[in-house]
Amino acid sequence: MELKDFIKEAIKDIPEAIVECNDDLEVIGTIVNPKRVSVEKMLRTIY
Structure with missing residues (x-):
């Protein structure tokens, strides 16, 4: 399995x-409500 x-x-x-x-x-x-927030947006918020 590749890293990506x-x-x-x-x-x-x-x-x-x-x-x-x-x-x-x-x-x-x-x-966070994962059903309302995209993973990308959530990661931007965290980092």
């Missing part, structure tokens, strides 16, 4: 990981 393929697959997993994190934290607000 690995990165693409990892990026696809980010929204699911955030949902799991939000569930684990059991907070009123969420870190």
